[in-house]
Amino acid sequence: MNSAADKRVTLADVAKLAGVSKQTVSRVVNGSEHVTEDTRTRVLQCIDTLGFRPSALARQLSTGRSQTIGVVSNGGQGYLVSGVAYLGMVRQADKMGYALLIKEMTDFSSGSIRTMLDYLIERQVDGVIWAGPEIGDSHAWLDTFDAASLPMPLVAINAKPRPGVDTVSFDNFEAGRVATRHLLSLGRKNIGHIAGPTNRWVSQQRVEGWKAALAEAGTSEMARNVVEGDWDVHTGGPGLRRLLEICPKLDAVFVGSDRMAIGVLAEAHKLGLRVPEDLAVMGVDNLPESAYLIPPLTSMTQDTPRMAEVALRLLVRRICERRGEPYPEACAIPENPLLTHDLVVRQSTLCGKLASK
Amino acid sequence: MNSAADKRVTLADVAKLAGVSKQTVSRVVNGSEHVTEDTRTRVLQCIDTLGFRPSALARQLSTGRSQTIGVVSNGGQGYLVSGVAYLGMVRQADKMGYALLIKEMTDFSSGSIRTMLDYLIERQVDGVIWAGPEIGDSHAWLDTFDAASLPMPLVAINAKPRPGVDTVSFDNFEAGRVATRHLLSLGRKNIGHIAGPTNRWVSQQRVEGWKAALAEAGTSEMARNVVEGDWDVHTGGPGLRRLLEICPKLDAVFVGSDRMAIGVLAEAHKLGLRVPEDLAVMGVDNLPESAYLIPPLTSMTQDTPRMAEVALRLLVRRICERRGEPYPEACAIPENPLLTHDLVVRQSTLCGKLASK
DNA sequence: CTGAAAGCGCTTACAG
DNA sequence: CTGAAAGCGCTTACAG
Structure with a gap:
């Protein structure tokens, strides 16, 4: 009866059952303080009996933040970057409340790059880690890159430091x-x-x-x-x-x-x-x-996982900065750090x- | 002037500029045939001049499909699974039009599993690859798992085949x-x-x-x-x-x-x-x-990347089946295949x- | 071929 | 502390 085939349980359903407004349910879900202990428990109970799961999608649409970071890699060649580095990123992302959206590129024509950036914009990721290794002029587009032209911040890893582009690389x-x-x-x-x-x-x-x-x-x-x-x-x-x-x-x-x-x-x-x-x-x-x-x-x-971690922290810092919010202490990464072997x-x-x- | 700081360009903006309804712009974006060549070109041009990027988020909310597959791994231990296997998955996902949402688990208490599944439900991923290696009773929850209780299909990799659970493993x-x-x-x-x-x-x-x-x-x-x-x-x-x-x-x-x-x-x-x-x-x-x-x-x-590929195809098959849609030929994977060394x-x-x- | 309306499920001000 | 309204940006029927 409580099968998944049933229609999705929404905020409105909970509200109706609890006899309050969607508004109030939202407050409870998001842990707002302005709710009586009484109504809170009632709402929580209704959430439980209905098995309500808030839709992250809907929330993302209204808040404009996806809590997702896009990672662009090129699997074929970046053995280490693709493998070990992911672990560092995933772990760090998790800690900071972000999920990772993984995409792969196979060529670096300006068309492909545009397509990839567009995709990430459409997905409204909060930030981007550009993880493809720098091969030939694969990163040439970054030379003339205007950070302000992208709706979200971007950090490149293991690439040549460039003015105006955040980069985390080894020395x-x-x-x-x-x-x-x-x-x-x-x-x-x-x-x-x-x-x-x-x-x-x-x-x-x-x-x-x-x-x-x-x-x-x-x-x-x-x-x-x-x-x-x-x-x-x-x-x-x-x-x-x-x-x-x-x-x-x-x-x-x-x-x-x-x-x-x-x-x-x-x-x-x-x-x-x-x-x-x-x-x-x-x-x-x-x-x-x-x-x-x-x-x-x-x-x-x-220490490749560390590179990934540092990059992620720097990115989160940039995300917060763009929004004019304070960033976590852990994100106080220097500009274009060069990690040592x-x-x-x-x-x-x-x-x-x-x-x- | 066309900086990203500006407000997002929406379907409505394009519609206004082109002098048509949002409806029509939507048709053009999605390649519907019921549009005059004339209006199509005009709309396309407006899209271009405005730099319109459709919001995948909004589309996902209305269509109910996220074109995203959740991958749950446990980075610390699954060296191969986490590294090489990702490449196979990313590549295959890309081919079939899905993005990968990567999450990591560190313990397998029933609480953590519930939390993870809830997260994936909230994110409305279209399907799940359960990629943590089977350690002790980490997969015990699958023994009593009712596939219908999850709004999306799930495929486990490198785990013991169980009745009622799709699994792709090596023999x-x-x-x-x-x-x-x-x-x-x-x-x-x-x-x-x-x-x-x-x-x-x-x-x-x-x-x-x-x-x-x-x-x-x-x-x-x-x-x-x-x-x-x-x-x-x-x-x-x-x-x-x-x-x-x-x-x-x-x-x-x-x-x-x-x-x-x-x-x-x-x-x-x-x-x-x-x-x-x-x-x-x-x-x-x-x-x-x-x-x-x-x-x-x-x-x-x-061939770990192959395991990942097969798992992804099987998952896509399940996704299509649930929706009553035909699935791509490439997804005609046998039940619980055992890959050989x-x-x-x-x-x-x-x-x-x-x-x- | 094209458009007005309603809806996806949340959140953000604004009142009370 | 609580609620009615409007909005996030798209799509899905339903008309014309």
Whole structure:
């Protein structure tokens, strides 16, 4: 009898049963204080017997806020962003009372971007996280983006900081520099770098960091020892082989991702190169698995869930600001924060001798 | 001037400018045929000049459909489900014109479940994917679940099939059996199993499959060689050590996840056990990395994105059925399908001699 | 082909 | 403390 097939129970139904106005029921539902304890309990009871569930849709339409944040990603390529980062976002969104509306983009033509933004506007999301990785000129539209042209605030993650656009990214330049310095500090003389795709902002920054470290050490000639991978494990091996062609005396390699580094370790093993004695290897990401590789992999920890969290908080801050409301303390995020990686040294770069220098 | 701060442009605004009724504008927006080419172009032009974006919210309220599917997950534990599976869902949802509303649960008390369902009802999602892994009695509520009590259909993934509840899962029993048969076929006599958490349905099924294979082979005495892990890489090593205590002559191990298998490989290496000569090792998941481990890992491929896709299609089918509408061909999914894993044999179980038997 | 009316289920001022 | 009215922006019959 109380089946879902029945018509939806509305505020009006409750009001009628309780013998009050919709108004009053609304007050009870929203916890207004201006209701007698008497009527409140009566209304609550009617809500219960009728199994009333307020329609969020209707509320959203009248209040103009959807308590929803749109997340635009590109699933195919952003492995980490799509997986681990979601966890950070979902959790944070939940805490702040927002739901996440997930959308995916497959190309970044200006038409597709317009369509996506229009969709989000139609859905009236309260804010947008632009989570697609910056590939080529995929984010070029942000260069001329006028924040005021969008009815809701937008925060980009893992993209190049731009004036007028909120961005939460890792300091990939610094990551490249710290990694390279580490290999230099081991006394390695022929270091190579297997970068991520060269059209990625993240990769480019890491390459710049690597160059900077080499320059600091007066060894800029190594800068040509760079090959391109695609982040994925299967490009690690071929990357190593190409590096060995460029630089046969290669004795260390800074790999752009732990997954490619796994490929490098496999290839080194196949080639009979001892790690770290003959070849020091390090990656970026510090996957849970990395500590258990053979040998355990030195890496740069990248706290992706944290990036997602910070982005969400910043977004909520912007949402509140636009509405002229105070924002929660937790949302006091600095402008365009650059999150840092941490170096975790393990056996793949640490051979007894050199380490204890 | 056309800033977003301005009031929202509505159907009425367009109607006024075009000198027609809201009605007609609505027809144009929704591509109705009963509009003169003349008025259509005029209206379209007005839409363009005004930058009109129809409010999905308002449409949803009047049509009663949100074109949104609620996905309930539990981020902390469902690494794969939360990451890779989302990609399959998002993609499929997009194709079928739905957006995904992501929610996370941290506990499975009946109160939390009720709250979550109420939330989804309030949001008026068109359907629900229940994606939390089945842990202990987390899904017990489904045993007495009356589908008609929910205003929208629900599909559970990776859970025990139950009468009256749509479920899309892997055939983990068969996976356990196939894996164990593989190790038996190699001539191994002392096989062990590192299971996932014993309170997980998935783990239990695999253990049952493993027992079944042993029974078939008349070697049920091996069935006691089971220890529990938590799916994660760090429990692989300890798992192996405990197995060696139980069964010092251990010569093969069926590991419940590739990530734990990575831990096992690391531990075996540390103990001086040769893989596969002394110890054959295999996992489940067939991660991209697994082919590049040392040695390359035999595994059972688990197409998680496909599970997500299938679940979404089945859900869309149910949504259409409830409304008495025909459903897309792609949604003709069988009831409670069990997806299968594929055995991928690699070096970690394949030593020359035994393999060529 | 086109339009006036009523309704989706809430909330926001405004009175009492 | 409580209620009648108008409105959020669209769509669904019903007429013409």
